[in-house]
Amino acid sequence: MAGIGIDFGTTNSVVSQFAGGGTEVLAIDEPPADWAALGFDRVLPTVFGRGDSDEPIFGWAAKQRPGSLAAVKRLLRAEEVADVDGVEYVVEEIATMIFGHLKRASAGQGVGFDQAVVTIPANSRGVARHRTKLAAGMAGIQVKALINEPTAAAMAYSMKSATEETLMVVDWGGGTLDVTVLRNIDGVFMEQASKGIQQLGGLDFDSTLSRLVLETVADPSRWTSGDRAGFRLDIERAKILLSQVEQVSVPIPGGEYRHVTRAMFEKAVRQQIERVREPIDQCLSDLGVRNSDIDALVLVGGTCKIPAVRTLVSELLDRGPAAGVDPMTAVAEGAAVASAILSGELDDRDFFVSTEHALGTVSLDPRTGLVFSELIPRNHKLPARVSESFSPVVDYQETLALKVIEGDPAKPLDDHDNVVLKEWELALPEPQPMGELSIDLTYSYDVDGILHVAAADSRGNILLDDVVSYGVAIDRKKLATIARRSAEALDTGKLEAPEPRAHTLDPETQKAISELQSKVVPFIADAEVAEVKEAIDRVRLDGHDGGGTLGTFTRKYSYLL
Structure with missing residues (x-):
């Protein structure tokens, strides 16, 4: 079976296969002629919509239709539901249908598959990584590995590059900016440092x-x-x-x-362009190197086609971008190379990935209060397995609040870079005086991009064995239902009505909230996001939009709706 790579992008998605010693990008959509001439002939816009007969539509058919939903990938970070032409869908269901469409469109080009390597932004948080893998799995695609997009791009470049060099990949697409430094030693790729900005593209x-x-x-x-x-x-x-x-x-x-x-x-x-300095400087600083230590600069993603971006990045690295890399398809091509490596079809190359954020837990320091206790540091090579011991803070403590936090331990615990991915309330079956009991916490992080969390006390009691996480909007019991609904929608060409959700707000207010969450929040600055979300929370608390605040926002951002 050919090695398949999928670039599940914010604005466009690409499927590539590795066969016959090289990569081929599949033509999985038919863009308008004027867009095809701009290099969009081998990509599918990551857009989902509802057709005139309530059928699911994707790509260009959806992109040109009012009411369709773009940038599903951004919603995987935190949003539960999304508005599609006035109807709310669980985000996982939309992502599952898109993956299912990618699979079926590829089969229409004579390339059937049920396994693939899927790419994610290097700075993608743990929840978004898991929701991506989950959606692909529910679409019938076994994810052999989730690999960082810059690493995939470097692997695509490597097919024509030197055998030993230090690369900097600037991956700036529709939704995120990632900068990664890698070493290529005889076809083995090792991530050295990575830094990015989640919502900038x-x-x-x-x-x-x-x-x-x-x-x-x-x-x-x-x-x-x-x-x-x-x-x-x-x-x-x-x-x-x-x-x-x-x-x-x-x-x-x-x-x-x-x-x-x-x-x-x-x-x-x-x-916005100037912000590319931040991750570039951080990566060089993390490694203690200068721009002259970078042997090759690889630019991928549509935003890297902007002349001012190319000029600024070239000035910062004191070198021009490498030739022979298609910014639109390189990530998918590299994912196909990774897939061929994992299947054994390509045995003279390998890759190793690392964490972009530190992972840890929240603990109590008697001197300073609550702190970020780091288990797996940033830029740690994967796979990783780390254990730490913690002790209860009071005599005969009966429960333990366990939080998995991702971010930067050097920053205050409540800094916006520090995100609690998941938390549990664990019962301690044998409470003891302080100093008599300890808790061993183990984080296991594999190349699949999923964090496994286990906890056991010193008396041998298993307190937790779980993963982070099963999504923002759903629990495990609903996964089979979402997979079934998505498959039936693609098989029959008919979308089922979404499961009813309990609403205490009137339909017009609820529609305004849904549209603001799925079509405005992912595209505006953080300060504006906070203002919109505060207004939504206030309306939900009051049970009505008495002040007309939501209407003010929908008018202000009407160009996004």
Whole structure:
């Protein structure tokens, strides 16, 4: 069986196979001719929608339709449900159907498979990694490994590169920015350092360009949903064209146009572009090296096609980007190489991955209070298995609050970089005086990207054996139902009505909340996210939107809806 690699991207997804000593990218969608000419002929937009007959639609068919859902990958970080043309779906169900469509579209190209290597952003959190693997599994795809996108890109580049070198991969796609330094020694890839920004990519550049154009439009709130969908598509195309030409004309609903120059666009996104300095500097600092120690610079992801991005990164590394790498497909091609390695088809290469965030637990330090107790440090090679012992803090303690935290131990516990992935309340079956009992906590982290957590007391009692995690919105009992519903939707071409959810809010308010969560929150700055989520929480607490706050936000971000 050919080695299959899947790049499940924020804006576009790609499937590649390794066969005959090389990689081939499958044509799994049919873009409009003007988009195919821009390099989109071998990618499928990661967009899900509902057709006129309630059938599931994907890719370009969904992208050109009002009400469809884009950027599902961003929702896997924290959101439970998503609005698709006015109907709420559990995020895992949407992701499962997309993976199922990728599998079936590949079979339509004569490439059937039930195993694959799937890529994720290097800075992806544990919950998002597990939800990704879970969705692929429910679609009938056994995930041989989850590997970081920059590592996959380096492996694609390596098929034509030197046998020993230090690479820096800047992977800047539609949703995330990742920078990773790797060593390639005779075809063995070892991640050395990695740093990234979770919510910064082409979609955010689109939003900035949208605001730039909308400042010149009298009343976009009057646009229809079809007008807004067409405008978003025209904005994305204008951004892409500005990497090739100096000026574009953006159509405005109603027959007008707005002219945007490359200089105007670059000025508008300058602050976003400058943020690439942060992860580059951090990686070099972590390794104690200079830019001159980097032998090759590999740029992947659509955002790396922007001339100002390429110029800035080249200046920071004092070298130009490596040739022969397709920014749109390199990640999937590298995943196919990894798949061939794991299956034994490619036996002269190997790879090792490492953690991008530290993993630990929250413990009580008698001198300073609650602290981040690190078990697996950042940049630790995988697989990893680490155990630490902890003691109860009071005599005859009966329960133990166990939290798995991911982030940076050097920062305050409540810093936004530190995220509690999962927590349990564990019963201690044999309470003892302080000092008489200890708890052994073990974290096991394999190349599948899933963290296994086990806890046992010093008297041999097993307190916990679990994984992080089974998703934000669902429990294990619902997995089989989601898998069945997704398969039937693809088999029959008919979407079932979602399982009813208990709502105490009126339908209009609930729809506004759903749209803000799935179509606005993933695309706006953190400070704005906090403001929107605070308003949503307040409306849910009150049971109504008496102040019309949600309406204010839906009007403010109407270009995203």
